[in-house]
Amino acid sequence: GVRKAVVSTQSTGKACVDHHVYLEGSLLKPNMVTPGMQCTERATPEEIGAATVIALQRSVPPAVVGVTFLSGGQSEEDATRNLNAINQYQDPGRKPWKLSFSYGRALQASVLKAWQGKKENVPAAQVELKKRAFANHQAALGQYAGDVTGASGSDSLFVPNHQY
Numbered sequence: 001g002v003r004k005a006v007v008s009t010q011s012t013g014k015a016c017v018d019h020h021v022y023l024e025g026s027l028l029k030p031n032m033v034t035p036g037m038q039c040t041e042r043a044t045p046e047e048i049g050a051a052t053v054i055a056l057q058r059s060v061p062p063a064v065v066g067v068t069f070l071s072g073g074q075s076e077e078d079a080t081r082n083l084n085a086i087n088q089y090q091d092p093g094r095k096p097w098k099l100s101f102s103y104g105r106a107l108q109a110s111v112l113k114a115w116q117g118k119k120e121n122v123p124a125a126q127v128e129l130k131k132r133a134f135a136n137h138q139a140a141l142g143q144y145a146g147d148v149t150g151a152s153g154s155d156s157l158f159v160p161n162h163q164y
Helices: 002-018 045-059 076-088 105-115 119-140
Strands: 066-069 098-101
Touching (some): 002 045, 076 098, 076 119, 098 119
C-alpha cells in the first residue's frame, strides 16, 4: 500500500540527491498506488487518489516539477478515472507538482484496436487517439466527467511479468 510506495519513492529521491540530480528540471514517472492485479479487494478512484497523493507528499521533494504517471496495466478508463481522482484530491497537505500522465498501453489500446494495421482505418484510429488524449487532459485538470469512451475503454491492459 502507501507505506511500500513511500519507501520505494524515498529510495528514488535519495538516489537523485546522491547523484546531484537537478530536481527543478526533473519529472518523476511512477505508477499510481493501486491494489495489485491479483488482489481481490478493488479500490475506488477516490481511494487510489488519496493513497497516491499521500505517498507523494511523504516522499517527493516539492522541487520536482511534475509527476507523470504510468498506467501500470490499468484499463484506459481506470487510468483516466484514477488520474482524475488524484487531481481532485484535497486535504491539508500540498500538491506542489503538476500531476499528469505518461501512458503507453492506456493511451494506445483503443487506437490499435481501431487501426488493426489497415491504412483505411487510420482516420478511425486518429479519432480514438484524440478521444483518449482529451479524456486524460481533462483528468490532469481534475475535470474528467467519465463521458469519453474508447474501443478498449474498460479492457484490462495488465500483462503478467511485464518487462520494459
